[in-house]
Amino acid sequence: MSATSELIKGIWKENPVFRLALGLCPVLALSTSIPNAIGMGIALTFVLIGSNAIISAIRKGVPGKIRICIFIVVIAAFVTIADMVMHAYQPALHKSLGIFVPLIVVNCIVLGRAEAFAQKNGIWLSILDAIGMGIGFTAALTAIAIIREILGFGTLMGFPILGQSFEPVILMILAPGAFITMGLMLGGLNMIVARQKKAQK
Amino acid sequence: MNNIVQLGVRLLIVCVLSAGGLALLNAKTSPIIAEYKRMEQEQARKEVVPAASAGLFVLRDSSTDLPYYEAYSDPEGIQLVGYVFNTVGKGYSSTMETVVGVDLQWKITGIKVTFQQETPGLGTKSTEIRYGETDPWFQRQFKSKPAELIKVDKDGGEIQSITGATITSRTITDAIRNNTKLLKEKVTAREKRS
Numbered sequence: 474m475s476a477t478s479e480l481i482k483g484i485w486k487e488n489p490v491f492r493l494a495l496g497l498c499p500v501l502a503l504s505t506s507i508p509n510a511i512g513m514g515i516a517l518t519f520v521l522i523g524s525n526a527i528i529s530a531i532r533k534g535v536p537g538k539i540r541i542c543i544f545i546v547v548i549a550a551f552v553t554i555a556d557m558v559m560h561a562y563q564p565a566l567h568k569s570l571g572i573f574v575p576l577i578v579v580n581c582i583v584l585g586r587a588e589a590f591a592q593k594n595g596i597w598l599s600i601l602d603a604i605g606m607g608i609g610f611t612a613a614l615t616a617i618a619i620i621r622e623i624l625g626f627g628t629l630m631g632f633p634i635l636g637q638s639f640e641p642v643i644l645m646i647l648a649p650g651a652f653i654t655m656g657l658m659l660g661g662l663n664m665i666v667a668r669q670k671k672a673q674k
Numbered sequence: 675m676n677n678i679v680q681l682g683v684r685l686l687i688v689c690v691l692s693a694g695g696l697a698l699l700n701a702k703t704s705p706i707i708a709e710y711k712r713m714e715q716e717q718a719r720k721e722v723v724p725a726a727s728a729g730l731f732v733l734r735d736s737s738t739d740l741p742y743y744e745a746y747s748d749p750e751g752i753q754l755v756g757y758v759f760n761t762v763g764k765g766y767s768s769t770m771e772t773v774v775g776v777d778l779q780w781k782i783t784g785i786k787v788t789f790q791q792e793t794p795g796l797g798t799k800s801t802e803i804r805y806g807e808t809d810p811w812f813q814r815q816f817k818s819k820p821a822e823l824i825k826v827d828k829d830g831g832e833i834q835s836i837t838g839a840t841i842t843s844r845t846i847t848d849a850i851r852n853n854t855k856l857l858k859e860k861v862t863a864r865e866k867r868s
Contacts, residue, residue: 557707625795
């Protein structure tokens with residue numbers, strides 16, 4: 474039971490984007506199109522799994538005083554791996570994600586999970602936690618990207634779905650569009666959670 | 675004191691292992707990345723001078739600040755059809771690289787933006803391919819225009835700039851114009867010498 478709940482909590486109850494509101498910079502910047510969102514989600518999930526696993530494995534040998542330094546070194550190593558592998562084998566995706574792949578290193582989700590979970594739990598639970606958080610992040614990013622891509626470009630996965638007469642709303646692909654979409658979705662989800670809580674009482 | 679040494683040693687171990695692993699991976703991926711970049715450039719040269727797509731490109735002036743390629747329509751390098759050069763310009767949020775092809779009358783035969791990290795949705799439209807089309811609309815409009823005279827519409831020229839990304843459009847256009855002038859001087863000087 475607890476293993477499944479560690480996996481699932483990242484997707485809904487502790488969704489990094491909508492519930493914890495962490496790592497919003499790439500969420501705002503890369504939710505302009507669905508392929509970007511999924512690519513970024515996969516890269517972040519890879520880094521999360523790698524760093525959570527290693528940090529959990531070495532947690533007993535990490536002195537508390539310098540744990541952040543060690544976590545960052547481990548995270549940076551995995552980010553560089555993701556960057557190099559993506560550059561070599563997925564050059565087109567690497568190009569469109571641009572600076573945001575190296576910037577995963579400062580993503581609060583990754584350090585947050587290392588600090589809050591991996592350094593206190595075993596390897597398997599940490600990996601499950603990372604997978605759940607990664608899926609939650611990817612799902613949130615993709616959900617925002619779907620709305621922004623439809624309204625901002627009039628397309629879905631690059632295919633026009635709203636017809637020729639539709640005038641794309643440029644605002645939606647700019648930063649304000651990201652904030653508006655995110656804010657409304659966050660508010661909507663909070664409303665659903667609040668109602669659920671009320672119903673339980 | 676002892677404690678500090680111990681902390682340092684542990685951090686050192688983690689750093690050495692990380693760096694070692696990355697060095698190994700870098701040795702594996704960097705040739706692939708370099709090869710990809712070389713192929714991308716080669717492909718770009720063929721695209722910007724379609725007349726030489728089955729021909730030969732000869733690098734000239736590789737040690738100067740404007741190396742360029744002579745484009746020949748045949749593999750033996752007899753029939754010169756144009757020149758190819760790379761431009762680098764500071765855009766709105768990145769340094770953009772463009773490969774430019776011109777014919778012997780200094781008309782543009784094609785351009786290809788090979789690197790940019792401009793504002794998503796605005797400056798990135800410089801490489802956008804509209805649905806149902808095969809080439810980027812912004813870059814297509816440079817074709818068969820005189821390379822030394824091109825300007826964006828806001829500067830009184832006929833290159834239609836990208837909505838909301840005038841700086842991006844202007845950087846590409848101005849870099850092509852200025853480098854073409856430079857290249858023309860070089861080529862003329864070279865012809866006089868020979």
